[in-house]
Amino acid sequence: MNRLTLAVSSCLLGDSVRYNGGHKLHRWLTNTLGQYADFRPFCPEVGIGLGIPREPIRLIQTDTGTRAVNTTNAAVDHTEALQHYAQSILPQLDDIDGYVVMQGSPSCGMERVKLYNGHAIPEKNGVGIHTQTVLQHRPGLPVEESGRLSDAALAENFVQRLYVHNQWRTQQPWQSAKALIDFHSRQKYLLMMHDYNRYKSLGRLLADLSDRESLAELGQRYFIELMDALKKIPKRGQRVNVLQHLLGYFKQQLSDKEKASLRHSIEQYQNAIVPFIVPIALLKHYVFLHGDAFPYLVQQSVLDPYPESLGLRNPI
Ligand code: SF4
Structure with missing residues (x-):
């Protein structure tokens, strides 16, 4: 990073x-x-x-x-x-x-x-x-x-936004329609976790880039809304929803036992027995093992929003 x-x-x-x-x-x-x-x-x-x-x-x-x-x-x-x-x-x-x-x-x-x-x-x-x-x-x-x-949740949220902003600033995805769509795709589950309605509306905003104002202007509008949505602190249920979506990718690749262990880890998070980092670490482990099958998942910023060593997901 x-x-x-x-x-x-x-x-x-x-x-x-x-x-x-x-x-x-x-x-x-x-x-x-x-x-x-x-x-x-x-x-x-x-x-x-x-x-x-x-x-x-x-x-x-x-x-x-x-x-x-x-x-x-x-x-x-x-x-x-x-x-x-x-x-x-x-x-x-x-x-x-x-x-x-x-x-x-x-x-x-x-x-x-x-x-x-x-x-x-x-x-x-x-x-x-x-x-x-x-x-x-x-x-x-x-x-x-x-x-x-x-405040752990606010600090985590701020640092996450810093890295999304850094991607936007350094990659300049407003330069082409493809780059803008790729950028949005990488934020898909992060955005879904923070603000489901905005996840939908921003998807619609980028659905047709053929007959729009200049990409730079549209990109700026998109980015301001995205950053506003990411300010929202996700509730536990919103995080669980995203974890379950991610789990859905593993139907073919994982054994029943492996899927059961993932489900168990998500339930433990849902019941506030373990922090968010636990099911995410397990998901990342399987994404790492089966990366070739999940190119879309590998790039999701919800899995790696900032350097792990900051430890920001341990208390949430
Ligand atoms: S940076 Fe200067 S103006 Fe701002 S709070 Fe500190 S001392 Fe005050």
Whole structure:
């Protein structure tokens, strides 16, 4: 698998750029994901010329929308500067696979940032100005917050999306109808697992590529929807459904005993006795043994969505 390139809030890499001169080193990011990814750090507040240390800023709700202002003096408004900075770095996001942002920050937070609206207690429904601008201009880019990465299911989901994005970016399947169909075919069971309806609708979208807008435009539309669908965390039943579909391929090749052991492993997962990695590892074993008979299965990204050594399927 390719090495990833990720944009990251600088403070998560241990850079002392926070308002108080500190950092928020994220060890899973640097020590674990860092084995497979190169990082491109951005600190928007330093990027717009604020010092270290500096007065903290916060989000306030005004008649003209959400503003990022100094905590002690709301007349010092950084909103436009942060938006311009985000726009200025967009070219540097063209060859990345995702962005990890610092939670809760009025600049970098992705969701539930404190938003002051005149009441004593702020609501937690703001989005950092920098990240909001990036999200607007880069739909389809996987973006995740540092805090959410300690949730096993969210971390697994994010890393999976990073690798799908990396395939899209590096293979450029929008260059031909065949490449686009091949790309979609590889994501078939992964997509089915996350969002069955979108699995159907995206299949229809690509059903006739003869009389369409340009492939690049159609591909972009397809990809944004695909990435949106993959954000959904699959329920256990959705995973079981895909496992059963995959089991269906082995009718001829496996003995009754082997099929029974696969079924047993799927049932154990269904009953939360073993993690998802157990039936998947067994399926992969048989795909490996009978690969020639299953060229379609060999290429399915649901079997190998990211490096196994990340161990992300062990707890789910
Ligand atoms: S949260 Fe963002 S703006 Fe704040 S220190 Fe970290 S990188 Fe800089």
